[in-house]
Amino acid sequence: MASNQLHTQDQAQEKLAETADINGTDPEYAKQLAGNSDKTKSPFYNADISAKLTAKTRKFLEEYSGIPPAEVVSHIHSVRDKAWAIRAYPCIGNGIYLDPVLPKHPTYQKVLSRIRDEGATLLEIGSFMGGDLRSLVADGAPTNHLIATDVVRFWDLGSEMFNDKERFNCRFVQADMMDAQGPLQEFNHSVDIVHVSKVLHQWDWESQAKACGRLVQLSRHNTMIVGDQMGGVTAHELLPYPGLPGMWMHDEGSWRKLWEEVSVLTNTKWEAETWVRSIEDMGWERSEYGWLREDANVLMFVVTRVE
Numbered sequence: 001m002a003s004n005q006l007h008t009q010d011q012a013q014e015k016l017a018e019t020a021d022i023n024g025t026d027p028e029y030a031k032q033l034a035g036n037s038d039k040t041k042s043p044f045y046n047a048d049i050s051a052k053l054t055a056k057t058r059k060f061l062e063e064y065s066g067i068p069p070a071e072v073v074s075h076i077h078s079v080r081d082k083a084w085a086i087r088a089y090p091c092i093g094n095g096i097y098l099d100p101v102l103p104k105h106p107t108y109q110k111v112l113s114r115i116r117d118e119g120a121t122l123l124e125i126g127s128f129m130g131g132d133l134r135s136l137v138a139d140g141a142p143t144n145h146l147i148a149t150d151v152v153r154f155w156d157l158g159s160e161m162f163n164d165k166e167r168f169n170c171r172f173v174q175a176d177m178m179d180a181q182g183p184l185q186e187f188n189h190s191v192d193i194v195h196v197s198k199v200l201h202q203w204d205w206e207s208q209a210k211a212c213g214r215l216v217q218l219s220r221h222n223t224m225i226v227g228d229q230m231g232g233v234t235a236h237e238l239l240p241y242p243g244l245p246g247m248w249m250h251d252e253g254s255w256r257k258l259w260e261e262v263s264v265l266t267n268t269k270w271e272a273e274t275w276v277r278s279i280e281d282m283g284w285e286r287s288e289y290g291w292l293r294e295d296a297n298v299l300m301f302v303v304t305r306v307e
């Protein structure tokens with residue numbers, strides 16, 4: 001690629017990133033409704049999340065983490081409550097993270113092979129407690145090819161959850177993905193795979209475009225951005241609660257349109273592939289998603305940089 005083209009791409013990406021709002025990532029709606037004085041009254045908090053514990057995760061906690069079988073259920077609840085105290089995300093209250101989604105992603109084998117066999121680096125945005133990253137490592141990815149990042153520090157709770165503080169050496173960087181001047185600058189133009197799961201849907205269209213512009217800054221030729229988020233049978237802006245910012249729920253067409261826009265704004269070219277899963281396909285309870293529209297579903301995606 002010609003160096004003057006690289007220069008214009010840099011300028012376009014910087015311009016988009018400069019306008020990104022670094023605030024607004026705390027789920028205000030969850031805090032307002034979380035019943036700070038009584039979390040059990042929150043619509044996002046399920047007192048008993050043991051049904052979300054899959055046989056695979058239980059086995060992992062018993063065999064890898066060494067949690068005695070009789071203590072696994074109390075262990076997951078105690079860690080979940082500590083995570084909820086940090087930030088009241090619905091997926092925390094409902095224990096959705098107990099069944100990592102990345103291994104079910106249609107690109108999982110390709111992601112794994114690029115890291116394990118070709119030496120690619122994966123950076124995760126919104127790594128939370130690191131469940132997806134531990135799945136990759138269990139399947140053979142070396143930890144020194146993985147970087148975990150999150151705007152808040154759930155990372156230490158991950159060590160408690162998986163009881164592997166001395167054994168799991170994946171690097172963690174606390175950073176707001178929207179902050180173009182922040183710690184993630186170190187990774188600009190160097191990441192081969194970005195994993196971003198259940199993060200982008202917190203924003204409206206404009207902020208998602210800016211967030212994707214930040215992901216573009218991390219990328220280089222052939223970078224894959226892999227992930228999932230809540231969507232809808234038809235795209236719409238969800239206004240979760242009066243006065244709070246909208247959340248753009250994509251369908252496959254609107255996701256492609258967003259990336260066409262991001263491509264133009266950043267002077268890069270991306271190819272998008274998408275897959276739709278129902279809430280039932282994911283093994284989740286529709287009743288836990290009453291705050292979304294009735295046609296809510298899950299959009300899985302990969303966008304690959306071709307220029």
Ligand SMILES: C[S@@+](CC[C@H](N)C(=O)[O-])C[C@H]1O[C@@H](n2cnc3c(N)ncnc32)[C@H](O)[C@@H]1O
Nearest residue numbers: 025089091097126128150151152176177197198
């Ligand atoms: C709903 S949770 C999903 C966690 C995990 N990716 C999963 O799928 O289980 C969203 C995560 O994104 C993080 N997050 C939200 N806004 C962020 C931002 N601006 N920069 C980096 N991380 C962010 C949150 O702290 C949280 O860990």
